[in-house]
Amino acid sequence: MRRFGTLSFGHHGPLGGGRTLTAQDNLLQAIDLAVAMDELGVDVAGVRVHHFARQHAAPMPILSAMAARTSRIHVGTGVIDMRYENPLYLAEEAAALDLIANGRLMLGISRGSPETVVRGYEHFGYRGDDERGADLAARNLDLFLRAIEGEGIAERDPHSPFGGGSGMQRIEPHSPSLRGNVWWGAGTRDTAVRTGERGMHLMSSTLLTEERGLAFGDLQAEQLAAYRDAWRDAGHAGTPQTSVSRSIFPITTQEDALLFGGAAGRDQVGVIDGLRSTFGRTYAAEPDRLIEQLRADRAVMECDTLLLTIPSQLGVEPNLRIVESFARHVAPALGWHAS
Structure with a gap:
């Protein structure tokens, strides 16, 4: 594990006791947390993307604000649902964000996870033939990658008063580092292999749509290995990178024990999208015990980047304490060094 960071779902709404966390509160707090983590030397500040829900939905504004106020930390998504995206507009936005961040982008994209509505992407104006929209996501991915690679997309108008010319025009702005900052979220071994074949980095899902009686960490490690083999066999230049997400709570104070002491659990098996799936466990323990447990995962x-899924609705200070405790008491024992 060379890098670690956070992944925030961005939940907002009623907190109980008459208190409400507004969408504005959540966005501003996420920016403040990223700034504080940048000062700690943490590597990644990531946000989940879910539509039709009281969570983060439009990542580019918040990530641009994070990037503009930080200097070292990578900003990213886990993941943008490609069924909902205009691939050319996303190419423009992502390039602009990558330029603002000076290459500090970890752009996680995917077919997406189940939403709170039925085929929500159709209400955004996009339609596919596959029941889960996989064909739509695949088409959008193809065009998105072509655009960010600088391929000419539209024929120039020789009569245009704004330059004209002949040939094909690429999408602008163009960021040379963006293609190398694209990660694909994968929940199966087959998807991980395709990710390696296409030369994208791998963002392994918080659940895997298989169940073979193995620990979640073992199933996921097999996925990472299959991905790296596919990258190598495809002959891609550069180094393939992998990330996994975990809910991890170091308990160092009595308040930590009250908040998170009952959160620890085991891997779970359930059904999602009609598929029998394995869900990862939550870790909550004193640092020495956490180190022992995580070394067994x-x-x-075996991943390059570990993302801590954080309870963002608690606010900046509790989440910063989680991150700082992990950075100080746990991460160095797993191979991490502050940037």
Whole structure:
């Protein structure tokens, strides 16, 4: 594990006791947390993207604000649902964000996870033939990658008063580093292999749509290995990178024990999208015990980047304490060094 960071779902709404966390509160707090983590030397500040829900939905404004106020930390998504995206507009936005961030982008994209509505992407104006929209996401991905690679997309108008010319025009702005900052979220071994074949980095899902009686970390480690083999066999230049996500709460104070002491659990098996799936466990323990548990989690030890899923609705200070405790008491024992 070379890098670690956070992944925020961006939940907002009623907190109980007459208190409400507004969408504005949540966005501003996420920016403040990223600034504080940048000062700690944490590597990534990521946000989940969900539509039709009281969560983060439009990542580019918040990530641009994070990037503009920080200097080292990578900003990213986990993940943007490609069924909902205009691929050319996303190419423009992502390039602009990558330029603002000076290449500090970890752009996670995917077919997306189940939403709170039925085929919500159709209400955004996009339609596919596959029941889950996989064909739509695949088409959008193809065009998005072509655009960010600088391929000419539209024929120039020789009669245009704004330059004209002949040939094909690429999407602008163009960021040379963007293609190397694209990660694909994968929930299956087959998807991980395709990700390696296409030369994207791998963002392994918080659940895997398979169940073979193995620990979640072992299933995920097999996925990471299959991905790296596919990257190598495809002959891509550069180094393939992998990330996994975990809910991890170091308990160092009595308040930590009250908040998170009952959160620890085991891997779970359930059904999502009609598929029998394995869900990762939550870790909550004193640092020495956490280190022991995480060293036994093969995927954590074999990934390049570990993202902590944080309870963002608690606010900046509790989440910063989680991150700082992990950075100080746990991460160095797993191989991490502050940037």
